[in-house]
Amino acid sequence: MRTYSPKPGDANKQWYVIDATDLVLGRLAAAAAKLLRGKHKPTFAPHMDMGDFVIVINADKVALTGDKLDKKFAYHHSGFPGGLKAVSYRELMAKYPERAIEKAVRGMLPKNTLGRAQMRKLKVYRGSEHPHVAQNPIPYQITQVAQ
Secondary structure, three states: OOOOOOOHHHOOOOEEEEEOOOOEHHHHHHHHHHHHHOOOOOOOOOOOOOOOEEEEEOHHHOEOOOOHHHHOEEEEEOOOOOOEEEEEHHHHHHHOHHHHHHHHHHOOOOOOHHHHHHHOOEEEOOOOOOOOHHHOOEEOOOOOOOO
16 A cells, blocks of 8 residues: 655645634634634645644733743844844733634744745734625634633
């Protein structure tokens, strides 16, 4: 029996919508990364983009456990010497909650062109409205223990 290797035309892309209300950030990011990579499909191949599109709504209502709001920092660099900036997650969640989710999901994807292509399929929105109604997204339930 020969090993199955998917072709680019075999990718059947689906759209999923995840409601981030009261979900823990890491668990939400892990579920989104799994859908973006396509690891939930029997046709998964690590060298191909077989994953689906993911829409995350209510990004401002995502939860962080423990003292992470004050003790965890999001870093970015300007590219100039001494240009490292640090922002606490409390400030990040107040101003740009979308970036917190994108940063968490990006860390769980491959660090190459394949990961960047999969990251483009992630759409994050602050409120409950999104402009992708025409794609008929399927609601995706994340079952987790209450925090």
